[in-house]
Amino acid sequence: MIRKLLFILLILISCEDKKRIWDNPYDPRSDRSLWSPDELEAKQKSKDMIQLNWLRKGREFDGFRVEKSVDGETWKDSVATLGNYVNKWVDTLDMKLVVKDSLNKGPVEYSYRVYAFADTNESDKATVKYKPLMPGPPKPVDITSVSYTHIPTKKLTVKWEKLSQGSFKSYHLHHLIEGSTDTSIISINDIDSISYDINIFDPTVANNYWISAEDTTGLYTLGKSMANIIDEVPSSVKLDTITHKQENFQLSWNVTDISDFKHYDIQDSNASVASWTSIKVINDQNQNNAQLGISNDVENYYRVLVSDVWNQTSASNIKSATSYRKIVKMNELSEVGDTVMIMSIGPTLDYSHFIYKDVNRVDVKGYFPFWIQGGEKIFSFTVGNAGFLIDQDGKNPTLIQGLNPENIAFSSDGKEAVFSAVDHNIYTVDLKDDLEIKRKLTTITNNEWYGDPEFVNIDGTKDSLIMYWQDKFKYNNNIGEANIYWMDEFGNLVKQLTKAANGDRLIMPRMSPDGAKILYYKEDDGLYVMNPSDEEGVAVTTNSSNVKVLPENSKYFRNITWAPNSERAVFWTYNNNSYFSYVFERSTGKARLLQSGARFASWYDNNTITYRSESANKMFMINVTSNSIGDPVLVYDSPWVDLQPRQ
Numbered sequence: 001m002i003r004k005l006l007f008i009l010l011i012l013i014s015c016e017d018k019k020r021i022w023d024n025p026y027d028p029r030s031d032r033s034l035w036s037p038d039e040l041e042a043k044q045k046s047k048d049m050i051q052l053n054w055l056r057k058g059r060e061f062d063g064f065r066v067e068k069s070v071d072g073e074t075w076k077d078s079v080a081t082l083g084n085y086v087n088k089w090v091d092t093l094d095m096k097l098v099v100k101d102s103l104n105k106g107p108v109e110y111s112y113r114v115y116a117f118a119d120t121n122e123s124d125k126a127t128v129k130y131k132p133l134m135p136g137p138p139k140p141v142d143i144t145s146v147s148y149t150h151i152p153t154k155k156l157t158v159k160w161e162k163l164s165q166g167s168f169k170s171y172h173l174h175h176l177i178e179g180s181t182d183t184s185i186i187s188i189n190d191i192d193s194i195s196y197d198i199n200i201f202d203p204t205v206a207n208n209y210w211i212s213a214e215d216t217t218g219l220y221t222l223g224k225s226m227a228n229i230i231d232e233v234p235s236s237v238k239l240d241t242i243t244h245k246q247e248n249f250q251l252s253w254n255v256t257d258i259s260d261f262k263h264y265d266i267q268d269s270n271a272s273v274a275s276w277t278s279i280k281v282i283n284d285q286n287q288n289n290a291q292l293g294i295s296n297d298v299e300n301y302y303r304v305l306v307s308d309v310w311n312q313t314s315a316s317n318i319k320s321a322t323s324y325r326k327i328v329k330m331n332e333l334s335e336v337g338d339t340v341m342i343m344s345i346g347p348t349l350d351y352s353h354f355i356y357k358d359v360n361r362v363d364v365k366g367y368f369p370f371w372i373q374g375g376e377k378i379f380s381f382t383v384g385n386a387g388f389l390i391d392q393d394g395k396n397p398t399l400i401q402g403l404n405p406e407n408i409a410f411s412s413d414g415k416e417a418v419f420s421a422v423d424h425n426i427y428t429v430d431l432k433d434d435l436e437i438k439r440k441l442t443t444i445t446n447n448e449w450y451g452d453p454e455f456v457n458i459d460g461t462k463d464s465l466i467m468y469w470q471d472k473f474k475y476n477n478n479i480g481e482a483n484i485y486w487m488d489e490f491g492n493l494v495k496q497l498t499k500a501a502n503g504d505r506l507i508m509p510r511m512s513p514d515g516a517k518i519l520y521y522k523e524d525d526g527l528y529v530m531n532p533s534d535e536e537g538v539a540v541t542t543n544s545s546n547v548k549v550l551p552e553n554s555k556y557f558r559n560i561t562w563a564p565n566s567e568r569a570v571f572w573t574y575n576n577n578s579y580f581s582y583v584f585e586r587s588t589g590k591a592r593l594l595q596s597g598a599r600f601a602s603w604y605d606n607n608t609i610t611y612r613s614e615s616a617n618k619m620f621m622i623n624v625t626s627n628s629i630g631d632p633v634l635v636y637d638s639p640w641v642d643l644q645p646r647q
Helices: 002-019 095-105
Strands: 038-046 049-055 063-069 075-082 088-092 110-118 126-130 143-149 155-160 168-177 183-188 195-198 207-215 220-222 243-245 248-252 261-269 277-282 289-293 299-308 313-315 319-322 326-330 340-344 352-355 366-372 377-382 385-391 398-400 405-410 416-421 426-430 437-440 449-458 461-471 482-487 506-511 518-522 526-530 568-575 578-585 590-596 598-603 608-613 618-623 633-636 640-643
Touching (some): 088 110, 405 449, 590 598, 590 618, 608 640
Antiparallel strands (some): 063 075, 110 126, 299 319, 326 340, 366 377, 449 461, 506 518, 608 618, 618 633
């Protein structure tokens, strides 16, 4: 019975095997290895694409499925479902995630499983692993230039290279000033945009700029930085000597050559230089001078600031200026001369300048220096030449070539001189050109002597003629007279004004500035006054005693000088071993005693004269507008001083 049952069972089993198909994917009992994918491999086709390839086996089935794992443990099912005859698949990677995972977890390895499916049946799974190649960072992008301008507006421009490698996403422009933190200025998503303009910046410091280039994976690369050329502080200008003229300070300086000029700022300070005040702003770069209105008797310090458009400044040297009068002085009076010195008589500013060298660096000695050209220049006699000329600030001492003058006079503007020399001829010299002897106007014959020339005003025309005296036949048996003449500036049109007789010598003629009166000295007789149309004058006597006065004939200093308004004249005499200064009053025709023991009297203005006191060996000033003479005022403790006129 048992055998019979076993046999039946074997028959049944034999019949069942005959119905089973081993390679049929749809048969649940089929051999699944017969239709599973074969030779599965993974290849990276591009930076973000991994391609799977395999071989298909077996009979017909529904298709393939792909599974994926990032960590090798957790699988994502059916990332792809493919057709029956498809034997490859491409996995597109999220490179940002790849990069992120790589940076956070280390090198990334992906696992892939591929299997075939028929209805609910699944073949064996083929597995492959692949480590994707990590994308390299983008090529560094370097800054190529950092430049700035202020024309027409302030602008700084940063330029950089164009990214030539990698998957571009953005340029990120960064900015850093030393001592500060990094600042991201802007992100630019256009690969062709390789410059950026900045309107708010400070070029006086180093502004460092660089680019971080970002690709689509999120990787950054820093390029080389570059900074602007730091704008330099403007070079300072040099302020020249400040002069005082006509109630103004005249300032001058050299023009700055900076390209980013904004303005000059003239500043002043009191004597302490404790603080500076802006008093004038000049926007013209080519202007190198300024005129500042100033009252008399003021002392200040000045400087000129140069400012650029970036508000950087530099200050010039500091120069003092005074509207107090200057003096020119000598400590000794002698025929061989002494050192000439220019000084300010203000209370604070210490200004002094010695004149002792000519342009050829030859020692010069001066005597009787005095102001000419309204205080613009100084003339001084000197040994061996006609004299020398100096600017009011002591600059440009220049010799006047020629014979030593016996006396000298100047045109109304002080720019031309006329003098009689030791050869007793008359010369003129131009004081504004080369200072060479301009013209010899006379030629001595038959013992003719010429003296005391001066420019005179005739018919309202200033300096139209030259008046002088001429002595004829002086040494011919002591017979001859000296008369007063005039001539034109060329030595022509000579006219004799007086008719001296009996050996009289009419010398030292001085015409009033208005051309109406002539004072002269009849030698050994006295002072006379006459009209230019007369042939002889009227004797001048003192107010008190009607005694004639005899002006001293000074070799260098021109005795008898008219006030600028022609109302008075001043002169001095020498009598009984003493000097006396007098004032001639045109209104009365008389002379009144001004000061005893005084000589070298000259006009400072219409109302005031200066003189040397022989007793005190000092220079004084005194008002002469009334018969009641006030006390003299000490000008300077020196035997010779000349006050600069108010300019």
